[in-house]
Amino acid sequence: MKPLKNYSNLYQLYLRSIKKFKIPFFICLLLFILAFATFVFDHFPFGLTLAMMGMIFPAILFGLLWLIASIRTKKHLKRFSSQQLKVIDDEIPSRSMYEGLVVTSPAIVGTKVGLELVPLANVLWVYTNVTTGRLDGLIPIYKDTTLMIADRDHKQYGFRIKNNQKAFSFIQSELLKHRLDIVFGYERGMDDIYKKDINRLIAFSQECAEKRQKEMGDQI
Numbered sequence: 649m650k651p652l653k654n655y656s657n658l659y660q661l662y663l664r665s666i667k668k669f670k671i672p673f674f675i676c677l678l679l680f681i682l683a684f685a686t687f688v689f690d691h692f693p694f695g696l697t698l699a700m701m702g703m704i705f706p707a708i709l710f711g712l713l714w715l716i717a718s719i720r721t722k723k724h725l726k727r728f729s730s731q732q733l734k735v736i737d738d739e740i741p742s743r744s745m746y747e748g749l750v751v752t753s754p755a756i757v758g759t760k761v762g763l764e765l766v767p768l769a770n771v772l773w774v775y776t777n778v779t780t781g782r783l784d785g786l787i788p789i790y791k792d793t794t795l796m797i798a799d800r801d802h803k804q805y806g807f808r809i810k811n812n813q814k815a816f817s818f819i820q821s822e823l824l825k826h827r828l829d830i831v832f833g834y835e836r837g838m839d840d841i842y843k844k845d846i847n848r849l850i851a852f853s854q855e856c857a858e859k860r861q862k863e864m865g866d867q868i
Contacts, residue, residue: 650730655737662721665759669714676707717762724765747815751822758807768826770799775834776816798842829857
């Protein structure tokens with residue numbers, strides 16, 4: 649596989665994705681280093697010096713996130729050939745992006761923590777999973793929404809999105825430009841079918857494709 653820098657558009661997405669870790673890392677590290685310089689000044693507030701020295705802990709955290717993003721990116725890029733990565737890179741400028749997601753013909757590209765590439769040819773089922781946090785088990789205080797992409801090899805990918813329908817509608821419309829045989833949405837029991845009888849879900853995806861094909865034909 650060629651270095652990521654050879655794919656300019658993918659590389660720019662990667663740089664953008666790690667920026668939120670890279671900049672805080674260097675700021676926190678700089679404050680930690682400057683903390684030792686404060687000992688030169690007799691009347692410099694000691695509490696502020698301690699606070700600056702404490703910046704080493706967020707620096708370590710952001711550094712670890714940066715490392716994880718880099719490792720994840722390399723892992724996902726290895727799944728694709730140089731030719732496929734070239735196609736992905738060439739298509740990115742002409743594709744829309746929403747919630748850090750962009751769909752190309754070979755892959756769905758996620759850009760939240762490094763680059764995460766999901767092979768488009770293997771996608772079977774797309775749905776959202778909503779987790780509600782409650783105070784004392786009663787009062788809802790927050791909601792986390794994850795866009796779940798399940799493939800035909802029982803691999804699932806999760807992308808955190810805002811708690812609205814726009815990201816799901818975006819990914820649905822983008823995927824349908826390339827594949828009609830994908831199941832969208834969630835109903836009770838579908839996860840059990842996916843885990844225990846995936847062929848049944850694959851058959852349903854084919855039915856969805858036939859229905860969509862017919863609808864497209866009726867519109868012409």
